[in-house]
Amino acid sequence: MTTTSSMLPSYNHHSTHQSPFSSAFKSSVHRTSVLTRSSNAQDPSSNGSLLVKDKPSFPGKPEADVIVIGSGIGGLCCAGLLARYQQDVIVLESHDLPGGAAHSFDIKGYKFDSGPSLFSGLQSRGPQANPLAQVLDALGESLPCVNYDSWMVYVPEGEFLSHIGPTQFFKDLEKYAGHKAVQEWKKLLDTILPLSSAAMALPPLSIRGDLGVISTAAARYAPSLLKSFVQMGPRGAFGATKLLRPFSEIVDSLELKDPFVRNWVDLLAFLLAGVKSNGILSAEMVTMAFLSCRDLL
Incomplete structure (x- = not known):
């Protein structure tokens, strides 16, 4: 990442x-x-009236x-x-x-x-x-990118070096948020990671939250989607229907109540898309979770 x-x-x-x-x-x-x-913009004159500037010229x-x-x-x-x-x-x-x-x-x-x-x-x-x-x-352009495997986190509960992947984060959760937060985070991962095959079957450019997804994703990538649904089984396939819904719906359906967990989910959503979890598609969050954990799966 x-x-x-x-x-x-x-x-x-x-x-x-x-x-x-x-x-x-x-x-x-x-x-x-x-x-x-x-x-x-118009600048005020000495008598309080507005002076209309000439339209600026552009090259x-x-x-x-x-x-x-x-x-x-x-x-x-x-x-x-x-x-x-x-x-x-x-x-x-x-x-x-x-x-x-x-x-x-x-x-x-x-x-x-x-x-x-x-x-x-x-x-x-x-x-x-x-x-x-x-x-x-x-x-034909490129950007210099720096790969990393950890980041410093400063939260009201404390500060810690968070490593990519769930193992170390579980320890940090236990220390700064308590055992209940660990249980809820594990419950969330256990729910969304099985959906990753369906999420990864859709190229990011094809994902959208309106009916246009029928043309950009459903029709063009139907074979790969059907294959992933078969691999996940009926329960997984039903869960995959939530991928084009706000991620907050998954969080709410699991009845996650811990403030740290919910704030962390909102923070990750904001870093990805500039919105909270109620404004980001589940497919994006599921894909991010998979990429973060894939080395340990």
Whole structure:
């Protein structure tokens, strides 16, 4: 797994270069790709009235095939792929720096990311690769990644070095959250890890939470899904139907009550997708759990 460092002290693994994702999209295949900052701000005059400034002029053509609003990861991926296929693209950004939650900034010599991020599969290739890795591969670009097997965790209950995999984490749970938390975490893993074969049968790019999944996943990958359902048996196959539902539904169905466990699940969901467990698909969380534990399965 790979990660970028975050402003949260819990996960300061390593620093990233400023705007790492935006720099990777400066591909030579672009016909036209202009990043501009648009502002309609008006400055007050000495008598209190507003002075309307002239419209700012931007370099490049006065028109484009596509205008992308926002230079976060999604906007940059969209613009990069459009430019890859010979479209004239303009990206509009209101912030001082491109990159969205992926950009970084310096304060008194320390480098911070604007948001916490957890990435896996950035160095992989093929259907199971991280969607961002697939976009970068299509653009002929790459990002420097650092593999790690542990991270420092700072929580109200204490601080500890958390290693990838369940064995050491069970010990940390026992120490900082108690035996009940260990039991609930094991109950969660015992429920979701058997679903990993179905989750891994779907490439990340095909997973979505609306009816469009019928075209992106169900139809195209039906054979591999059916194979995984047969391997899991009736009970497992029924559980796999929850993969395209919010992960919080699995947590709630197991009646997990321990605050540490529920907060930890929400934190992992936020690192993956910027939302709590009620906003992330179960397939994403199941895949992450499998990748974290696969060396020990």
